Amino acid sequence: MSNKAPRGIRLVITLVGRRNVGKSSLINAITGQAVAIVSNQPGTTTDPVAKHYELLPLGPVTFYDTAGLDDIGEVGELRVKAAQKILLRTDLALVVVGEDGITDYEKEIITRLRDLEIPFLVVFNKNDLCEPAAVDVDYCQDNKISYRKVSTLEQSCIGGLKDSIIELAPEEMKADPLLAGDLFEAGEWVVCVVPIDLSAPKGRLILPQVQVLRDILDNNGVGVTIKEHEIRKTLANLKSDPALVITDSQVVKKVAAEVDDRIPLTTFSTLFARYKGDLPRLFSGAQMIDSLEDGDAILIGEACSHHVEEDDIGRVKIPAWLKKYTGKDLEFEVFAGHDFPEDLERFKLVIHCGGCMLNRSEMVRRIKECNRRGVPITNYGVAISKVQGVLDRVIRPFNL
Known part of the structure; x- marks a missing residue:
């Protein structure tokens, strides 16, 4: 059943850490299945690997097994970037630590997780070989970081780890989502x-x-x-x-x-602007349409890749409606799937789809990133209602 749940409503749990700390073994232990390749050879996991699982009472979740943060070489750097990109759609992260303890690699990813406001848990793996060093435990305690000790080899403390994951999950994932x-x-x-x-x-x-x-x-x-x-x-x-x-x-x-x-x-x-994101902010972003000028660049964000029809809503209809409404010569660029531009500041406005194929964390994170970089953002439906002159009526049920 969990494989049939829409991708956009799954809790995404990402395992990060250096090579050979046991991320793949841990994901196998949590799910009770051999879903990730396990080897003593460092760098076995290359591209992020997704595994769907039913974690009750949370329901359907997706675990991501990622490449080691200390991967080396030109290809290794690309793998690390791919792993870090997964964080943009992550609801909860497990920072897996091996025998070498917490190093600068772990500290850097912990800083990144905190910047992204992603809840996380440090997992000291291979507890059958050695206890975590006192300095590492002190680091977690001093920085108010939750941690767990497990052994994937002996299958010990895996149940406790699952309990910690459930406890750490965002509150909106524990409650029934508010749609209509x-x-x-x-x-x-x-x-x-x-x-x-x-x-x-x-x-x-x-x-x-x-x-x-x-x-x-x-x-x-x-x-x-x-x-x-x-x-x-x-x-x-x-x-x-x-x-x-x-x-x-x-x-x-x-x-x-x-x-x-x-x-x-x-x-x-x-x-969906409310269900997946921040309706007041998307409503505010739509007001920017009235301030657009000739030559302004508009980003059209699509959460999924699809075959483009001649009357495609994001690529054809919305640009035509905006040009007609504003009377301006506007430029439009489309970013599909999980791609989002690094040079976001060059856009005057982002118009995003409803995000049905994104989880709420990724959609909210995109909204926050636009806000942090001073770029207004709205979504398809809110923008269309704006240019059609009915936006005030459409948002009236929400008492904004």
């Missing part, structure tokens, strides 16, 4: 408007729509899914006004015109 369930009461109608166009996947709905529909059911709402041309007929047939109408952003202007102002209205993407 607080916007209606049990038994109330929720109308979902889902247009079917070239970008719609054949034979299925897109992930945000599926997650919202499941959230409606989980909260005992009555979900009705329609196309955009069925709005008036559907509302007329309901015995009472729906508690909420949720629409795809691409048709929000049409839907807003046909749904009476007394009925709460929002978009799937706006729900």
Whole structure:
């Protein structure tokens, strides 16, 4: 079942440390499976390796086994960079320490984890060979760092390590995520408007729509899914006004015109702006659209790589809408997947997708990084509602 959980709602746990400290053995011990190659040869793990696992009561998680922080040579440096890049989508980290104790490598990664505000745990591995040195224990205690002693060879203290991981997990991963369930009461109608166009996947709905529909059911709402041309007929047939109408952003202007102002209205993407990120900050970022000038560069952030259709929302429609709204000659660049530019400051605005394929930590971290570097950020749905002139109505249900 854990393999079927959406990637964007998994807790990501990353194992970092030097070569040959037993990261691969530890991930095998935690999961109870031989999922990572184990060898006494340093540098066995090259690219980050992902393993899905059900860690109750947290639910589905992904463990990442990474290359050693002390990998050498030109290729080794690339492996280290790949390992550090994984931290940008990490919810919790295990800093694995071997017989040599805590060195400058571990201290550097600990500083990096604290800068990124990633909770972490130091794991003294190979406890069957030697106890951690007093100086290393003192270092953890002096710096208020939680630590555990384990032996993957003897399978000792693995259960305690799992307990520490659960205890250290971010609070939002322990609680039920807030998507739409607080916007209606049990038994109330929720109308979902889902247009079917070239970008719609054949034979299925897109992930945000599926997650919202499941959230409606989980909260005992009555979900009705329609196309955009069925709005008036559907509302007329309901015995009472729906508690909420949720629409795809691409048709929000049409839907807003046909749904009476007394009925709460929002978009799937706006729900995800709250669920995965920081809705007030993304709302604030959308206001930057009014200040754009000729030649300004706009970053379009896509969480997933996909086949580009002729009416692609991020690459075609949003640029066209922004140019029309602003009347300016704007430049657009697309970064897909987990790529995010290092020279972020050259962009006047970042417009990000809903982030359904990212976990919340990575999305929040991207928002924080934009804020730290003085670059406004918004998301597809919020930006579209802005240029369509309905943003104030779309965010009204959230009482911002």
